[in-house]
Amino acid sequence: MLEVRGVETYYGNIPALREISIDVPGGNVIAIIGANGAGKTTLMKTIAGVLRPRSGTVSFLGEEITGLPSHKIVRRGVALVPEGRAILSRMTVRENLEMGAFTRRDAKKALLDMDRVMERFPVLKERAGQLGGSLSGGEQQMLAIARALMSAPKLLLLDEPTLGLAPLVVADIFAIIREINAAGTTILLVEQNVKQAMKVSSYTYVLETGKIALSGPSNELLQEPRIKASYLGQA
Amino acid sequence: MFLDQLINGITLGGIYAIVALGYTLVFGVLDIINMAHGEIFMFGAFAGMLIVSKAGAPLPVAFLGAIAVTAAMGLLLERFALRPLRGRPGASHLASLISTIGVSILLENVAHKLFGAGNHLFETPFAEISFTVGPVTIYLVQLLILLISLLLMAGLALWLSRTRAGKALRATAENLETAGLLGVDTNRMITATVVIASAMGGVAGVLVGMAFNYINNQIGLSMGLKGLAIIIFGGMGSVYGAMAGGLILGLSETFVVAYGSSGYRDAIAFVAIIVILLVKPRGLFGQAPAEARR
Numbered sequence: 001m002l003e004v005r006g007v008e009t010y011y012g013n014i015p016a017l018r019e020i021s022i023d024v025p026g027g028n029v030i031a032i033i034g035a036n037g038a039g040k041t042t043l044m045k046t047i048a049g050v051l052r053p054r055s056g057t058v059s060f061l062g063e064e065i066t067g068l069p070s071h072k073i074v075r076r077g078v079a080l081v082p083e084g085r086a087i088l089s090r091m092t093v094r095e096n097l098e099m100g101a102f103t104r105r106d107a108k109k110a111l112l113d114m115d116r117v118m119e120r121f122p123v124l125k126e127r128a129g130q131l132g133g134s135l136s137g138g139e140q141q142m143l144a145i146a147r148a149l150m151s152a153p154k155l156l157l158l159d160e161p162t163l164g165l166a167p168l169v170v171a172d173i174f175a176i177i178r179e180i181n182a183a184g185t186t187i188l189l190v191e192q193n194v195k196q197a198m199k200v201s202s203y204t205y206v207l208e209t210g211k212i213a214l215s216g217p218s219n220e221l222l223q224e225p226r227i228k229a230s231y232l233g234q235a
Numbered sequence: 236m237f238l239d240q241l242i243n244g245i246t247l248g249g250i251y252a253i254v255a256l257g258y259t260l261v262f263g264v265l266d267i268i269n270m271a272h273g274e275i276f277m278f279g280a281f282a283g284m285l286i287v288s289k290a291g292a293p294l295p296v297a298f299l300g301a302i303a304v305t306a307a308m309g310l311l312l313e314r315f316a317l318r319p320l321r322g323r324p325g326a327s328h329l330a331s332l333i334s335t336i337g338v339s340i341l342l343e344n345v346a347h348k349l350f351g352a353g354n355h356l357f358e359t360p361f362a363e364i365s366f367t368v369g370p371v372t373i374y375l376v377q378l379l380i381l382l383i384s385l386l387l388m389a390g391l392a393l394w395l396s397r398t399r400a401g402k403a404l405r406a407t408a409e410n411l412e413t414a415g416l417l418g419v420d421t422n423r424m425i426t427a428t429v430v431i432a433s434a435m436g437g438v439a440g441v442l443v444g445m446a447f448n449y450i451n452n453q454i455g456l457s458m459g460l461k462g463l464a465i466i467i468f469g470g471m472g473s474v475y476g477a478m479a480g481g482l483i484l485g486l487s488e489t490f491v492v493a494y495g496s497s498g499y500r501d502a503i504a505f506v507a508i509i510v511i512l513l514v515k516p517r518g519l520f521g522q523a524p525a526e527a528r529r
Contacts, residue, residue, distance in 0.1 A: 012324065048416060050412055069420075071415050071416075071418045071419055071421070074416060074418045082412075082413070086412070086416070088405075088406050088410065088413065090405070091405060091406065095402055095405075098399075098402060099402060099403070099414075099417045099419075100417060102399070102403060102417050147417070
């Protein structure tokens with residue numbers, strides 16, 4: 001579904017991604033793990049069109065989308081839930097969800113989806129009229145994911161969805177990820193919560209200083225000594 | 236006497252609010268003050284003057300003409316003075332501010348060349364029509380100004396809160412990157428905002444012509460400074476702050492002239508800024524930056 005080939009992204013003259021190639025087959029959850037500063041967020045922003053790669057290509061459903069602005073990429077069915085959630089804090093929860101459906105032409109179906117999303121996330125229904133900025137961290141993450149779903153994406157990019165959340169909420173988020181995937185949406189997941197991310201995904205890429213250091217089926221990588229030592233804290 | 240002054244104050248305040256809205260909308264999406272807004276407003280006034288006084292056309296035509304001229308100027312301003320600087324690596328955020336200052340100087344000089352430095356009469360056919368209700372005398376012109384500015388403010392508020400495009404503008408104003416990720420073409424939204432803000436300046440220009448009966452090439456500067464004062468006072472980027480600030484400034488200026496001394500008239504705006512900023516550093520309706528509130 002998504003193919004990234006030899007992508008290099010720079011901040012000024014500093015390379016943040018070097019020769020990155022990944023594949024996200026339709027229907028799967030694919031995980032990207034790595035330390036802070038490894039380039040995970042840069043990769044997500046490059047795919048979503050926030051950053052332009054200096055070289056390499058990104059293709060979605062067989063068409064090249066490299067360098068397209070983000071508003072055109074979301075129209076093709078790729079939605080990014082950015083790190084830090086990026087809730088519109090001066091707009092209400094309902095308005096945030098409406099903005100999620102901004103690209104859709106089928107207004108009636110979007111309204112139905114709004115009801116469905118509110119059913120799935122009762123806390124958002126309760127707070128529909130409140131400003132996005134007044135929600136707690138976990139609620140904001142739910143809103144960010146729900147808002148991305150409102151665009152009816154084929155591919156959902158989740159950048160650190162559990163960052164800074166309480167353990168109970170983290171479990172909630174992973175349950176939601178499974179549910180979204182089961183409903184047919186392909187997911188590319190960036191996580192620091194390595195174990196959980198590998199459990200939920202079929203394939204994992206390990207990023208180190210802007211390069212793919214390791215990749216493989218998640219259940220095999222979980223047994224890999226290097227992974228155990230560096231990311232799971234096991235000797 | 237008091238009621239007369241109240242009406243004068245609200246009329247003036249309505250005009251101030253419309254000018255200030257032009258600043259606040261652009262500040263909302265671009266985080267800069269459009270220093271050329273006062274001069275665009277002045278061109279709106281001149282366009283209206285030419286249509287009404289020179290061509291003798293009716294007032295609605297003057298509004299349409301002023302809107303067309305100022306909207307086009309807004310489009311050119313964004314396309315040639317702002318967009319080339321946006322997102323360019325190494326270009327400071329202040330570059331676009333300086334760029335608008337350049338445009339404002341250029342426009343003021345163009346106006347001087349075209350219209351000279353003197354006053355131009357802005358004749359409205361019903362300038363002398365007034366009603367007397369009890370002790371109060373109201374001019375038809377005042378009623379019109381009041382009506383137009385209220386309609387414009389209400390229309391803008393409704394548009395921002397209810398429509399898809401209005402919400403997209405608010406999203407763009409809050410966070411450019413997020414709005415883009417949600418599918419908003421932020422470049423187009425920024426252009427639209429500068430055009431709408433400029434067109435509001437055009438309307439305000441005609442209103443000023445109607446209210447004061449004369450215009451010159453300096454009104455851009457004086458009105459621009461007051462517009463700036465209002466948005467600092469009301470809260471940068473706040474639509475309701477601009478409306479409230481405009482009305483408060485119009486009323487206080489009017490009452491200072493009526494009951495105090497006209498010499499202090501122009502000092503009011505700036506004394507008010509100092510007081511407000513001491514008490515509420517973000518202005519009346521100012522919002523903390525989004526990040527700081529997480």
